[in-house]
Amino acid sequence: MDVIFGNLDLWSEALTNTLMVFVFGGIIALVLGIIVGAMRVSPVPIARAVGTVYVNLVRNTPLTLVFFFFVFGYPQLGLPDMSNTVLGILAIGIYTATYVAEVLRAGINTVPVGQAEAARAIGLPFGQVMTLIIMPQAFRSVVPPMMSVFIALLKNTTVAAGFAISELAALRATINDAPGRPGNPMEVLLWVAVVFVALVLLMSWGQRTLENKWRIAR
């Protein structure tokens, strides 16, 4: 336990950074993902095309490369300075948004066509068909896969360790080499794994709750 209590300052910093990347990255992913998911099923051809290009381009690029582009490429574009943590959050958010969009699209496809047709028949425009009829139903049916996307997002935060964001995965190197810090790399990794399992269990519990609450009788 020395490895935890002897390095409490490092653990709290690392956990905060991991959760920050996860939460803010998750918000970006959700908002952007919903927009892109809606674009991919919209009746406007240009919106569909943009959505398709975005999903296929970003989803097929390894996350490390997306990070690399944001952390090392972005500063050379002459845009406003941002800290590596912010750039990392952008990278992981934009990357995960493609998965959110695809999961949502799958959810939208599970909503019977009749629902959309009925909505259009009573004169609702596309925006309202989406927000009032389709999306609420789609959301309910995609809770489990959506949670998988977010669990993957949580674990993907470890990629940030290679880009100067001092989160949980970076702890091993820091604790291992600091003079006077108790613990060896294997102990640290073991505890990092325990923390991740605990966080994922928490999310699984959230998934259960949502599933039970939102269950639809079909």
Added chain:
Amino acid sequence: MRRTRTLAGLGIATVALLALTACNSGTPSDPGGDAGGDDSSGSSTPWTVAKDVKLDGSPTFDAMKERDGVVIGVKEDQPGLGYLDVTTGERTGFDVDIARWIAASLGFDEKQIEFKPIASANREQSIVNGDIDYYVGTYSINDKRKEQIDFAGPYFITGQGLLVAKDAPEADKLEDFNGKTVCSATGSTPIQNIKANFPEIKTQEYDLYSACVEDLISGKVDAVTTDQAILIGYAAQYPDDVKVTGGLFTEERYGVGLPKGDDALRAHINTLFTDGGDIWQQIFDNNLGDSGIKVEQPAVDAY
């Protein structure tokens, strides 16, 4: 019809894969050949490969003998010290030559050496796991590391220095960087020094120093700090963008990382360094002589 096409596709893929594998197995010998050609043209190999080496009681050496080759952990992004030219596949640098010299003293020639690039943060673990036989790559001897591994040497002494942008003002103390951002490798000795003693300096940590230098050139950090020997290499590589400034803030003693408890191999390398004569100086002159820094071979600390 469809089935045949799939089969044909699979066949093509297999052939392609085999072809690729064939290429792959042929490549490693090429850089070795190139390096060999280079070596004969100059006096870049002042050492000779020993014959019929016997080293009793060294499990690491037994393992090398068994696989008829030696696996050495190195850096490959530090010009002048441990550098891999990706276009020619040639490895150069002071540390790499020291590694070759040790291999030669154990009876292994260039073709029997396999170099493995290992980032600073993973060095102890690779040695403990037995992924490499020994590590030569700007590896500072310190007590925390000695708990996990052993060191032969030191073979080089340098100290923490600073690399700043070409147009930055000269800085001769670390306090000049209060409130600014300084970059170094994750878990490296210099970054620990700053975190422990200069809490007002912001830090940024990457796995590789080259990423720090990248950030320095793009202006995201104000300085890169690590051992001056490493920084001089970068200053030579990007003379228009960066410069070394200030003196040495600490003393870092580079050693050869060895599996813990292999006293026979440690004694062998220490003896090699002690009795090497001019070879050390020649290796130094070949790799770092042009940098202008003057260094004597340090005395071995056979603890």
